[in-house]
Amino acid sequence: MHSKEHISHDEYQKTADWLMSQTKHRPQVAIICGSGLGMLADTLKCQDSFAYSDIPGFPQSTVQGHAGRLVFGELKGKTCVCMQGRFHMYEGHSLCKTTFPIRVFKLLGVETLIVTNAAGSLADGFQPGDIMIIKDHINFPGLVGLNPLCGPNDDKFGPRFPAMSGCYDKGLRCLAVEIAKELGVASILQEGVYAMVGGPNFETIAEARLLHRLGVDGVGMSTAPEVVVATHCGLRVFGLSLITNKVVKSYEDTESVNHEGVLEIGRLRSHTVQQLVTELIDRMEINNNDNINKSI
Numbered sequence: 001m002h003s004k005e006h007i008s009h010d011e012y013q014k015t016a017d018w019l020m021s022q023t024k025h026r027p028q029v030a031i032i033c034g035s036g037l038g039m040l041a042d043t044l045k046c047q048d049s050f051a052y053s054d055i056p057g058f059p060q061s062t063v064q065g066h067a068g069r070l071v072f073g074e075l076k077g078k079t080c081v082c083m084q085g086r087f088h089m090y091e092g093h094s095l096c097k098t099t100f101p102i103r104v105f106k107l108l109g110v111e112t113l114i115v116t117n118a119a120g121s122l123a124d125g126f127q128p129g130d131i132m133i134i135k136d137h138i139n140f141p142g143l144v145g146l147n148p149l150c151g152p153n154d155d156k157f158g159p160r161f162p163a164m165s166g167c168y169d170k171g172l173r174c175l176a177v178e179i180a181k182e183l184g185v186a187s188i189l190q191e192g193v194y195a196m197v198g199g200p201n202f203e204t205i206a207e208a209r210l211l212h213r214l215g216v217d218g219v220g221m222s223t224a225p226e227v228v229v230a231t232h233c234g235l236r237v238f239g240l241s242l243i244t245n246k247v248v249k250s251y252e253d254t255e256s257v258n259h260e261g262v263l264e265i266g267r268l269r270s271h272t273v274q275q276l277v278t279e280l281i282d283r284m285e286i287n288n289n290d291n292i293n294k295s296i
């Protein structure tokens, strides 16, 4: 089974070393752009960017709306690295490969990870265009053993049995709520539980009803494995879902979701998501960037 592939510490290190030989930027914050949210990378100043196909060891993006570029640059005085395009399990990547960049970021000295995604809503009060701060997640593939941490544990990155309670940093969640109020977008801000399903098909009505009953607010096909690996290696995590559609829960409903519609909502809300993330990066406290390779 492809999820059991093992990637050695040396392989992560080789990619990190290659990147450090190509750019002078030493990022403190990493951002992963979800479907239709790649414009977050455009806000970075003094950019150095690399096609995934040119980075040794990096997987390739195959999904429309995921450009496949790693962009380094400055934002509000902080050094950032931004993934314009992520890797999904349904593309056929092993979970180690989908989360490969996270450990590379750790080796580059990153201390905070911002994950974004597109998600369908189950919560009754949510509307397409709302922005959901992720409070917690349900990692459905993980619950049945499809977890990027399966296989030999690399103690240099983290412990065999990492805790996941509190994996979405409370301080950053509170800060984001304050910022949304100041930006005048509090009315479209929500907080909720994200569930990852395997995809690539969208949910059946019976699956949607099950997720709803389980207390899921937003559902998507990514993010949880990245957050698990990030938490394992001690990164602070903040997550946002852009609600792009309501998940169909009624047999009377004639609407159906499609990827084009998901990308369209991304384009409509790009500016607000960008503002929120930019302000958050501006106001978050960061330790000095002197932790490259220290804990690993």
Ligand SMILES: O=P(O)(O)O[C@@H]1C[C@H](O)[C@@H](CO)O1
Binding pocket: 033, 034, 035, 063, 086, 088, 116, 117, 118, 119, 199, 220, 221, 222, 223, 258, 259, 262
């Ligand atoms: O990368 P994300 O999680 O934002 O992508 C979502 C889930 C599927 O890949 C795609 C469906 O439209 O968008």
